[in-house]
Amino acid sequence: MKTNLKWLNEYLTPGLDLSEQAVLDLAQQIELTAVEVEEVGQAAAKQDGLVVVRVEEVKDHANSDHLHITQVFDGKETFQVVTGAPNVAEGQLVILASVGSHIIDRESGELVKIHKAKLRGEVSYGMLSALQEVGLPDAVCPTPIEDGIYVFDANSGVKPGDDALEVLGLKDPMIDTDLTPNRADLLSLRGMAYELAAMTGQNVHEVAESGAKEAAFLADDQISAAIDSPALATGIAMSVVNGVTVAPSPLSMQSRLWTSGIKPVNNVLDAMHYWLLVSGQPLAAFDMDKLADKVIRVRLAEEGEVLGQGDGEEAIALRAGKDIVLVAGKQIIALAGIAADPAFEVNEATKNVLLVAGQYNPSAIRQAARRHALRSESSFRLERGIDLSNTKDALASAANAVAKNAKGELAKGQAVDGFENSEPVVIKTTVARINQVLGTTLSNETVVELLEKLALTVANKDGQLTVTIPGRRTDLTIPADLVEEVGRLYGYDNLPTALIDGQSTAGDLTARQKKIRASRKIMQALGFDQAISYALMTPEKATAFNMVGQHPVLSLDYPMSSDRTTARQNLISGLIDDVAYNVARSVKNIALYEQGRVFLNDNAAVQPIEEEHIAGVLVGSIAESTWQSDEKEREVDFYAMKGRVESYLANIGIEHVTFKKAENMQNMHPGQTADIYSGGIYLGYIGQVHPEFVAKQKLPAIFAFELNLEEIIRLAKRDNAYQPISRYPQITRDLAILVDQDVTNQMVLDTIWETAGKYLKDVSFFDLYTGQGTPEGKKSLAYQLTYQDQENTLVEEHVAKDFDKVTKALEEKLAAEIR
Known part of the structure; x- marks a missing residue:
């Protein structure tokens, strides 16, 4: 907020020193004690x-x-x-x-x-x-x-x-502060006066406008107020000024407005804006003669209602049941606390003015201002909270100013609704507790003095403090707030410093953190580059590549944009967006991985389940052809990705990995997609993204995998450790079998490993034959089994015995014919 210090001095005694160096020192004090300062100086510093x-x-x-x-x-x-x-x-x-x-x-x-x-x-x-x-x-x-x-x-x-x-007021010293949302009191000269008085030892004397010519009739005779529900507004007050002459404001008022960032319009609206800046209370003015009804009602918008914008602009469609509006009969005269219909504005022809001050629901104002992209000085203050005890006084001063500036007559009293008696906030704490938190030894008198500098009412009984909070300080609600107030006024630099007392321990990562970091290192070693995608996307993308079934989507009430509405349930959708970005920039060979969280909204009553996943994509070639005849280009395929996944799982410590044909993966190629298991535990899937899916985006073939990192962390109990290379020779046996077409390679491998004995070290599948000489419905598979003993030379008898067990198991379990 831009604060004119010359204007502010009207509320302080004896007044601030406005010399250049004194203003700079004050700005530094504000930064150390209250809020950040964006700019210090004059509106015309160089001219x-x-x-x-x-x-x-x-x-x-x-x-x-x-x-x-x-x-x-x-x-x-x-x-x-x-x-x-x-x-x-x-x-x-x-x-x-x-x-x-x-x-x-x-x-x-x-x-x-x-x-x-x-x-x-x-x-x-x-x-x-x-x-x-x-x-x-x-x-x-x-x-x-x-x-x-x-x-x-x-x-x-x-x-x-x-x-x-x-x-013109352009040499008045100004301080522009960047306010935190909780310090709504500093959005007014009145609030800033109390703040600077506490810092500098000044006294505050509040100035109220009065002395306007009074009409012989009451405001209630001309207008009345009605609030449909206290949930919409806790109070609304209205004043009436008759017989006004609308003209430009005095220069003294205009100069204070434009140095504060507000455009002067006329003597009625300028007086309203002037007292908005002074009090922080949002105010509105309407031409009374244009209103169709004498009752101004605060209610929710109804279906089909709009707020006019004037000058041929398209009217704003109001949200039925959500937007708070001011109505006169069937006329929508304003979106409460945000914007008024220009058809009812005060102009040169206006003779009778209705002035309105309301205490509207902050949450509803914030939502409406954001939905309709209508930010105003009024909505900015209402969102953060206003002084509910000052609404009528602020309206009275503004009404007096309008009547005096526009040479009108002020109707007696105010038309009001609401304003039920509300008790001020009272906080109880102790000096001992304040000293304990701050690490100080302040006396009872010192703590009371510091709090009273803020114009808080303090009752002290042997260090037991009962503090009554004025309405302007909406940020003070709990004892910890009083601790902060004492600390900042005492001076953060004056607080004692002390080393932390306790045994120091060496920092270390948890087992979970180690596995996550190891996953990233392995992926980078395998040639993948890390990608970080948006966790928010469209509902379609959020569920396009779910690992197991569908989950209810988790959508934001107020998304940043239409394509960032839903929390993701998979990582592959984001990686495909990254692929599209790179392809559009002529990048042909792409290897990306992402490690991050997905959000499964299986129980809407609580927070969504957050799971760590890891996923990757391969696109293009994994080898380029060169001038050497044996260096040929090699396109990415299922096995290129499978090998990388197997290598990752082996390095991270996952054993007994198997691949089984995947079913019902809508956006994956049905013939080139496999589920990944460790024992009986489902880890994720691997495969080619469905050609129809990538064709819609004009993308090349994409091979992808996604794994549940939570399961991997749980299963990977052991860390990789060095294993000495055996000094003893290996023995290999080739195995060729004839099996039915529906027998998979994984079924054969499972059977071999289950029965092979302790000396089997590796099984490699090296041939598939279905040509001439193969019976119909059959296929021939060939494997090489490698045996080795870590401690002794392996003898033929042991290998033969174990090999016989394997062949018998294949014959019995898979009806295989040994060839």
């Missing part, structure tokens, strides 16, 4: 040499159809200035950038020096300026630059020779 002048004479330029030759008086002498401003006229008080002055170039943002110039043969000693050329952004200037130069009102109190930057 100089701008003065107020009176236009004495205006003549058209003989050699131009749009330039004017003016004579201007700066209080001492008269200058000739050539200007293209369409609105220049004799008798005006305007801004002159004199020769030698500096202004900000609107296009480049750089400082520009003004020189004596000759324009179409006429000498010009400076430039008449608009506010935009002085340094104010377009968003806060009352009129567009196309309308011409800025003209001071005759009643503004300025005179020729005055420093233009000073009378």
Whole structure:
């Protein structure tokens, strides 16, 4: 929030030192004690040499159809200035950038020096300026630059020779703070005054506007308020000002608004914005004569209702049963606390004004502002919480200001609904507890003094504190909040420091962390690059490659975008997006893996189950052809991926790995997809992504795997350790069998390993034959079995005995014919 320190001083006694160094010191103190400071200085920190002048004479330029030759008086002498401003006229008080002055170039943002110039043969000693050329952004200037130069009102109190930057408020010292969401009290001058008073030992005196001419009738005679439910608003108050004359605001009010980042509009709306900044209470103004009903009702939007936007803009479709609206009869006059329909706004024709201050549901305001992309000064404050005890007082001051500025009459009283008596927050704690948390030895008196600096009411009984919290401090609710307040006012730098007392222990990773890190290292050793994909995606992608069945999707209530709505249930979808990204950039050979969590929403009543998975994809070639005749290009296939998965599982410590044909994997190739098991435990799957799936995205063939890392961590109990190479020779036996076509390689391997005995070290499948001489419905498989003893030379008798066991088991279990 931008805080004008000159304005703030009206609420502090004896007042802040506003010298340049003192302001810098104050900003540092704010950073150390309260919130971060984004910027310190003046709105016009670099500009100089701008003065107020009176236009004495205006003549058209003989050699131009749009330039004017003016004579201007700066209080001492008269200058000739050539200007293209369409609105220049004799008798005006305007801004002159004199020769030698500096202004900000609107296009480049750089400082520009003004020189004596000759324009179409006429000498010009400076430039008449608009506010935009002085340094104010377009968003806060009352009129567009196309309308011409800025003209001071005759009643503004300025005179020729005055420093233009000073009378415009652009030399007022400013501090722009970056507020945390809990410090809603600092979104007002009132709250900032209490904060800085506590830091600097000042006294706060709150200023209220009063003294407006009072009408003979009551506000209740002209308007009434009704709230459908306390869940929508805890209170709404309304004031009426009759017989107003809508015109521009006084310069003193406009300058405070534009230095605070708000565009002045007219004397009614400006008074509302002025008291919004002072009190932090959102306010709204409506033309009473345009309202169809005398009852202003706070209710939820109904089906089909819209909020008009004016100027031919498309109306906003309101969310039935969710958006809080203000209605007059059937008229939707405002989206409560956020935006009003321009059809009911105050303008030059307005004579009777309705002023509204509401205490709307913060959560509903936040949701509506976000849904409709309508952020405003009012919604920003309502979202964070306002001072519920100050609503009526803030409205009364604003209503008095409107009546005085617009020369109207203020109806007596306020029309209200709600405002049930609510007890202030009371927190009980002890000085001993505060000292224990902070590590200090502060006395009872010191702690009480620090809390009272914040204008908290403190009752102290032998160190037992009962603290009553004012309504503006919505962030103070529990004893720990008081500890923080004492700590920051005492000074974090003043808190004692001490080494942690206790036995130190060496840091180490858990077994789970070690396996996860080992998984990443193995994957990188196998040639995969790590990818990190979004955990949020569309519902279709989130469930496209689930390992086991379908789970209810976990969708966000307020997603970032339409393609980031649902928590993922697999990793492959994200990797395929990564493949598409790389293919679009002409990358042909891709090897990616990802280790991360998936979210299974099997029980909507609690948090989703989070499982660690690891997945990978291969695309393109795993070997490139070269000039050497034996170096041929080799495309990725099922076995290239299978070998990498087997290597990973072996290195991570998983034994007895088997592959079985997968069923019902919708987006995987039915003939090239296998489930992966360790013993009887399902680990995941491997295969080719379905050609139809990749064809829709115009992608090449993709081979992928996904494994449940939770199961792998659980099963991989042992770490890989060095095994000495046997000094004794190996013995190999070739085995050829004739089996039925439906007998799989895995079934044969399982049978061999189950019966082979302790000397079998390896089994390799080296041939499949179904050609001439093979009976119909049969196939011939060939294997090489390798035997070895780690401790002795293996004798033929032992190998023959174990080999016979294998052949007999194959004959009995698989009806195999040994060839």
